[in-house]
Amino acid sequence: MSSTLPPGRYSSTTKPARSRRSMAWVAGAVVVLVGVIVAVVAYQKFAKSEIDAEITSFEIVDDSTLDLTLKVTREDPSREAVCIVRARSKDGSETGRREVVVPSGDDQTVLITTPVPTSRPPGMGDLYGCSFDVPEYLTTH
Incomplete structure (x- = not known):
């Protein structure tokens, strides 16, 4: 008996590497965006005023x-x-x-x-x- 499944009949159990890389980029972009927002708010709140x-x-x-x-x-x-x-x-x-x-x-x-x-x-x-x-x-x- 063969352990090879017919192509297209069953879904793949692993995600392609391309999908994982794009999720990593999105997560990185969200972290950078949150960091910039926190920095701007902190600057406005704690910067020396005129x-x-x-x-x-x-x-x-x-x-x-x-x-x-x-x-x-x-x-x-x-x-x-x-x-x-x-x-x-x-x-x-x-x-x-x-x-x-x-x-x-x-x-x-x-x-x-x-x-x-x-x-x-x-x-x-x-x-x-x-x-x-x-x-x-x-x-x-």
Whole structure:
């Protein structure tokens, strides 16, 4: 008796080498793509920004005013910037917000103190964010 099967009657039990190679290329491409996406997200999240700012202190003046002091460091101090600061009540809700212009100058790091009017008694202050995109209504030109 012969152990050879008639051709075309039964399917092959092994995949051709060509199919395995193409699957390896596809898997490699997916790994590279995922790596690039992770690198881009990490760069955007952890790269040094052009403006670094932080609230250094706040003082509750009265039931409707909070004084905030923020420290702003810019790579290019010759450019005007804007920072948005806000006051929050003791329960954490926002009770006041203010846009603060950081004028151009010679110093990379500046301290700015600004009052923030509030609608309820303030409990703390925080920084919403900073940008070089100063709205036209805030510019002095």
